[in-house]
Amino acid sequence: MSTKPQVLTVTRDPKLRDELQDLLSSFEDRSFVVVSAQDNRQAVEVARTRQPEIALVEMRESSLPIQTFAREMAAISPSTTVVGVIRDGAFSGNASESQIVIDVLRSGVKDFLHYPFSLGELNELVRRVEQNAQKTPAKLGAVVAFVSNKGGVGKSTLAINTAVGLAQQFPGRVLLVDASLQLGVAASMLDLRPATTLTEVAKEQSRLDTTLMQEMAIAHSSGLHLLAAPRDAVEAAKVDEEVMTRVLSLARRSYDYVVVDTFPVFDAISLAILDLTSKAFVVTENVIPTLLGTAKLIELLDKFSYPADQTEIILNRQQRVSGSLRPHDIAARLGRPIDWIFPYDRNVIGAANTGIPIATTMRGYFGFGRELKRFISDVTNTRGDLRANGVSHPVNGKENTAPRNGLNFANAAVEESR
Known part of the structure; x- marks a missing residue:
């Protein structure tokens, strides 16, 4: 991963967006270019332009939006690691969280974070993304x-x-x-x-x-x-x-x-x-x-x-x-x-x-x-x-x-x- 990887956050919750921004700016050994989108449609357009290394996507009542988003990302920005952000009790209905996670993984989501999470958990996520990128590096000029x-x-x-x-x-x-x-x-x-x-x-x-x-x-x-x-x-x-x-x-x-x-x-x-x-x-x-x-x-x-x-x-x-x-x-x-x-x-x-x-x-x-x-x-x-x-820290796109x-x-x- 580069000196400043690009991270796309996708959430309608300004509190979650700000927390992610603050945590990402707290890393001592690296810094990030952070771009935010309020919904998946806006996120797709941002990703089409910026090709971020990581997309942190809030998962709400249904897992279908993030599955659709992950499939679109595979087409327009295949090097982006899509990460689901899960809130406790976010899912309704009869489906268990484990079954939802399995379905989401099949759609192309690579990792998950449970909210609220710590700087250490976010750092561990970035480390995993780095390791995967080193195994299959993108061929970039x-x-x-x-x-x-x-x-x-x-x-x-x-x-x-x-x-x-x-x-x-x-x-x-x-x-x-x-x-x-x-x-x-x-x-x-x-x-x-x-x-x-x-x-x-x-x-x-x-x-x-x-x-x-x-x-x-x-x-x-x-x-x-x-x-x-x-x-x-x-x-x-x-x-x-x-x-x-x-x-x-x-x-x-x-x-x-x-x-x-x-x-x-x-x-x-x-x-x-x-x-x-x-x-x-x-x-x-x-x-x-x-x-x-x-x-x-x-x-x-x-x-x-x-x-x-x-x-x-x-x-x-x-x-x-x-x-x-x-x-x-x-x-x-x-x-x-x-x-x-x-x-x-x-x-x-x-x-x-x-x-x-x-x-x-x-x-x-x-x-x-x-x-x-x-x-x-x-x-x-x-x-x-x-x-x-x-060279910059974009907020809200x-x-x-x-x-x-x-x-x-x-x-x-x-x-x-x-």
Whole structure:
């Protein structure tokens, strides 16, 4: 199980919901992303999008609802462990509790909790789920995201060339998601003209599955598949955090590697992306206003409990010119070491203008090409049986995190530097 497994609680009782939330937040050795639903219909929609590791479902007078729910979960989220929460005296009629439990187990429910229960009992349940997951791990791809506090730092260039480099090694098994929704450039930099974008994906959200998503992606000659950004800001407004969660949840079940280029605003969509990211690469450059914004971004990632060991800092377009900051100065300002240094290379600009990614032409002997080759090799190591890490604690299906309109780091950096 991951650093932050996702847990879905299904109950109409606010007291039970709050108790589950409190108990799950009391674990000392792990933390969870918790989402709540009031009924099974709402829970199915949440599970379809989030693919939780555990679903805690209150059982009331009849066992039929949880049996139906378990069968639906087997179809839409087979890796979810459905757990029945039983109250004393909850069942009426002539059927014994033992017979009801047998019927429910046959429907696909994997475990039970008797309410009221203790933290120790809940911890034991999580341990059992962990052990079962290790026996039959889900085959999930690695999701890596490129984030920054502002545009113009080369984030998209790095994301696109990383995706192309991976696709050359694993053709047909790498997906690039251009989630820089309002300013996406991936299609242009790959010289592609997609007929469908994330806007069309959003319109098909209710019936979206792995097959349909692969059909909506456009193929590049390198073997890469691309889900392109919307064509303009109006279309971008149709793509929300639920769409992005759905896309990434399906993508990591369809591809070995999913590379995500993001928009430099920290909002609900950014959180949804990070929620399913195996590793986040923070891209910056040696310019004071940019570094101030990068420091704020790192602070926010820490605030939302994104694991520091799954974040790496990329210093892009580094040049040794008079007045420029040295890497160790930048590391001191950010409060953490620089993991990757990509030197300035004018050929990168030329490649962007021609629509031929430099990853397809570089030799990798020195400079930018050598660092990119090393970087791509390192990214391949993120592949494994991975699960969501999580950065937030949703309640009642809504994220109690960043404001929907987001925080623009570029503006924040400029204000602080004045």
